[in-house]
Amino acid sequence: MSIFHFTTPVTDEDIKKVHIGDVIYLTGEIVTGRDDVHHRVVVSGKEPPVDLKGKAIFHAGPIMKKISAEGEEDKYKVISVGPTTSMRMEKAEAEFLAATGTKIIIGKGGMGPKTTKGCVDNCAIHTIFPGGCAVVAAEECVETEGVEWLDLGMPEAMWKLRVEEFGPLVVSIDSYGDNLIENNKVEFEKKKQAALESLKGKLDYMS
Amino acid sequence: MSCDSQVVERLSGLVSSFICHSAGHLPDDVKTRLAQMKEVETEGFAPSIYDVMQKNMEMADKLGRPSCQDTGLPQFFAKVGTGFPYLEEIEPALIEAVKKATVEAPLRHNAVEVFDEVNTGNNVARRIPWIDWELVPGSDKLELYFYMAGGGCSLPGFAKVLMPLEGYDGIAKAVFDHMTTYGVNACPPCLVGIGIAGSAEVAAKLSKKALLRPVGSHNDNPKAAQMEKDIEDGLNSVGLGPGGFGGKLSVMGVNIEQAARHPATLAVGMSTACWAHRRAGIIISPDFTYDFFTHKGVTL
Numbered sequence: 001m002s003i004f005h006f007t008t009p010v011t012d013e014d015i016k017k018v019h020i021g022d023v024i025y026l027t028g029e030i031v032t033g034r035d036d037v038h039h040r041v042v043v044s045g046k047e048p049p050v051d052l053k054g055k056a057i058f059h060a061g062p063i064m065k066k067i068s069a070e071g072e073e074d075k076y077k078v079i080s081v082g083p084t085t086s087m088r089m090e091k092a093e094a095e096f097l098a099a100t101g102t103k104i105i106i107g108k109g110g111m112g113p114k115t116t117k118g119c120v121d122n123c124a125i126h127t128i129f130p131g132g133c134a135v136v137a138a139e140e141c142v143e144t145e146g147v148e149w150l151d152l153g154m155p156e157a158m159w160k161l162r163v164e165e166f167g168p169l170v171v172s173i174d175s176y177g178d179n180l181i182e183n184n185k186v187e188f189e190k191k192k193q194a195a196l197e198s199l200k201g202k203l204d205y206m207s
Numbered sequence: 208m209s210c211d212s213q214v215v216e217r218l219s220g221l222v223s224s225f226i227c228h229s230a231g232h233l234p235d236d237v238k239t240r241l242a243q244m245k246e247v248e249t250e251g252f253a254p255s256i257y258d259v260m261q262k263n264m265e266m267a268d269k270l271g272r273p274s275c276q277d278t279g280l281p282q283f284f285a286k287v288g289t290g291f292p293y294l295e296e297i298e299p300a301l302i303e304a305v306k307k308a309t310v311e312a313p314l315r316h317n318a319v320e321v322f323d324e325v326n327t328g329n330n331v332a333r334r335i336p337w338i339d340w341e342l343v344p345g346s347d348k349l350e351l352y353f354y355m356a357g358g359g360c361s362l363p364g365f366a367k368v369l370m371p372l373e374g375y376d377g378i379a380k381a382v383f384d385h386m387t388t389y390g391v392n393a394c395p396p397c398l399v400g401i402g403i404a405g406s407a408e409v410a411a412k413l414s415k416k417a418l419l420r421p422v423g424s425h426n427d428n429p430k431a432a433q434m435e436k437d438i439e440d441g442l443n444s445v446g447l448g449p450g451g452f453g454g455k456l457s458v459m460g461v462n463i464e465q466a467a468r469h470p471a472t473l474a475v476g477m478s479t480a481c482w483a484h485r486r487a488g489i490i491i492s493p494d495f496t497y498d499f500f501t502h503k504g505v506t507l
Contacts, residue, residue: 155317
């Protein structure tokens with residue numbers, strides 16, 4: 001396992017250095033986007049209002065607080081922002097990477113074969129921020145630079161966040177097509193079969 | 208009968224504070240279990256994930272913030288004493304409390320109207336907050352549970368009706384299948400709630416009520432208690448670890464609740480709670496004094 005410190009825009013060269021199980025701390029600009037953003041970009045074919053080239057898409061629906069006074073330009077602060085279940089975006093992520101030039105996906109849990117191929121084709125990676133750790137993540141967001149598509153609602157909008165040493169981001173899919181969580185699931189499946197086997201006879205309450 | 212607006216205000220103020228506190232603080236039993244699990248998980252990614260979890264709990268407390276951004280779809284489980292004097296006021300107070308806490312905690316806007324597909328922006332919508340009612344004869348108190356049903360930990364949930372010959376092994380298999388697939392994404396280590404009954408909706412509801420029982424508690428039927436332990440040990444042997452990164456353990460525990468079944472059906476329901484299991488319980492007396500029993504020593 002190696003530890004990397006990257007700054008956006010992240011290059012193909014950076015991405016090629018990392019493998020599953022490595023850890024990244026990211027500085028620069030990340031943008032939140034989950035179900036509705038992926039739907040708009042991939043299914044509805046809308047041009048994303050944010051340039052994502054070399055940046056990270058963060059599967060997250062944050063709690064934001066408006067801190068600007070009445071009449072001032074809107075300004076927001078991140079209160080709580082942890083990763084959401086990445087697998088929900090499996091259907092659209094490969095196309096999203098191709099359409100936007102995003103280099104790093106940040107979420108939780110694994111993603112499937114379609115995204116894995118998308119990472120290979122677009123020289124991108126999927127990473128996992130520890131789930132449920134939303135205040136740690138919020139404090140690593142040093143500034144909210146703006147918001148787009150707020151009509152989707154607070155959790156679904158694209159929040160542009162400036163981050164410093166954002167992580168730990170565990171690389172779960174690399175640009176070589178390796179998938180950490182899918183590998184784990186193969187192990188889990190084997191152990192599951194053994195566990196069910198050893199339960200046999202113990203739960204026979206009907207006899 | 209008419210609703211006393213002063214009572215609604217007082218009750219909603221108390222319940223709102225109760226919600227706000229529970230958004231940022233895990234209950235005592237969950238904190239204890241996580242600390243025990245952290246001691247066991249000494250290899251691979253697990254220790255560093257537990258370190259971030261610990262840091263997050265401390266920061267949420269220090270900064271007074273919701274510990275997870277997904278503050279869930281609000282659900283109440285009310286056990287109402289038949290002698291509780293404010294029956295008219297409970298429901299309006301709970302709805303008001305959710306609106307208030309949404310601003311004050313603040314909670315994320317999580318209520319999306321079905322068909323209209325509009326987020327109402329205040330966590331109040333059709334049948335939301337969800338309120339489950341039980342009557343308690345001979346009591347003059349209101350025992351209230353609040354549960355933040357997050358998206359990630361709601362995804363593994365299911366209910367299905369098995370044929371009796373599939374047996375309790377069939378229940379175990381269904382639970383294991385869901386936990387080793389969807390469970391990986393549900394912020395493990397999870398608490399697993401299993402309901403067993405005669406039809407799907409009863410099993411599903413009991414599976415959620417099972418999650419309201421403390422971590423480490425046991426079913427009062429010795430066979431059910433043994434099944435809780437057997438499934439817990441079996442799931443732990445799979446070693447999902449924190450976040451699904453692998454480890455020595457998988458779950459905080461397994462709680463089973465049951466209702467009698469039909470001779471021809473064996474229904475199973477499963478609900479999961481993520482490690483950030485924000486369940487809060489309070490007993491409110493007619494004079495508004497309270498026992499915040501899931502978070503001992505906390506003054507609201």
